[in-house]
Amino acid sequence: MTDTTTINPSAERIVFAAAELFRRQGFAATGLKAIATEAGLPIGSIYHHFPGGKTELGETVIRITGAGFQELVETIIDAGTNLVSGIDDAFAGAAATVEASDYADACPIATLALEIASTNEPMRQASDRAFTGWIDALTGRIEAAGCDRKTARATAISVLSLLEGAFLFSRASRSVEPLHAAGTSAVALVRAAISD
């Protein structure tokens, strides 16, 4: 099993190649050969670094890209003059990223999380942990901004739901309108939550 805190350069190349392909076309449609090619390594290396096979690689991708996305979003939110403007910036940034990537770079794990939710328990648990990390991080910020914990959590879930739902619609419509609409609503929900 790959070290849980660090990851060696080749394994990292495999994870990033896989993450890109999984995000763009999903888990089942991505073959290990394509990942190996994208990573510039032989297919045997995948099994060397991830002896558990495709599922283990999938879990690692979920863990690492889920944490990376969380860190990115936190950085954006925390750079705002306050929580509300930070969230506004995060949605705007998401829209810009999605548009600049030809509507491919949306949520790093949503596509495969839905694919495997009913069929691959280790990966489902990994995705649950990633999403829970996001929800907890945002809950903490909303709470710190002066909201009771229960409402903060519900608001965090809603804000992230808005983001995920809007990603889906943006990719389907090849338009950033959903992300802008959802961003406006996210701001309104958070404003209401911290003004109570």
Next chain:
Amino acid sequence: MTDTTTINPSAERIVFAAAELFRRQGFAATGLKAIATEAGLPIGSIYHHFPGGKTELGETVIRITGAGFQELVETIIDAGTNLVSGIDDAFAGAAATVEASDYADACPIATLALEIASTNEPMRQASDRAFTGWIDALTGRIEAAGCDRKTARATAISVLSLLEGAFLFSRASRSVEPLHAAGTSAVALVRAAISD
């Protein structure tokens, strides 16, 4: 090409079998043999009814289940004493359905829509049309409840984003909490939109 307004019994069995499997495990992970088996028909029948192959079947599944979901949600919303309570009922119903189906029956087309968004243009367009139909239908209701069109549309997009995002989190966490949180927020957004 299958008739666009009616569909014969065998083709219908194929579509429903496919829809179930696509929803549960996604498009790429579902083989035509499994669909044929589920429909109780030989694999040749799939090509007979859908000469365009798997893509054509995918488009048909998106069209039919997208329209069916819209009709279901509209029925629930319109049965409420007013728009706000109708939307509340819709989210509660979604939560009950997801829970009763072992967290498999969420959005009929989200999983495959994300899988194919960057790789299969005919199907992406079909998913865009389905989602657009949902957005337009809800926009109309919010507008009829006394909201300007621009805000009505943005609110409709947000409500549906909340639903889709919450479906994702509910499937990942095997919990209905996200749908209840999103439902409360949807109600708040719609209330605010029609009181302006």
Next chain:
DNA sequence: TACATGGTAGAATGATCGTTCTACACCTGC
């Protein structure tokens, strides 16, 4: 009766799949 149409039935095809296996190279420690 012959032909056309619509449909079920399932084998055949070449390609891709995840996985296992064998081979070799390099580095480190004893």
Next chain:
DNA sequence: GCAGGTGTAGAACGATCATTCTACCATGTA
């Protein structure tokens, strides 16, 4: 120098994939 560990390299394997093809049946029409 040898053994063990780490890693690249890619062929082999059995299974599954989407698609095409052949065969047969039933019905309706000329």
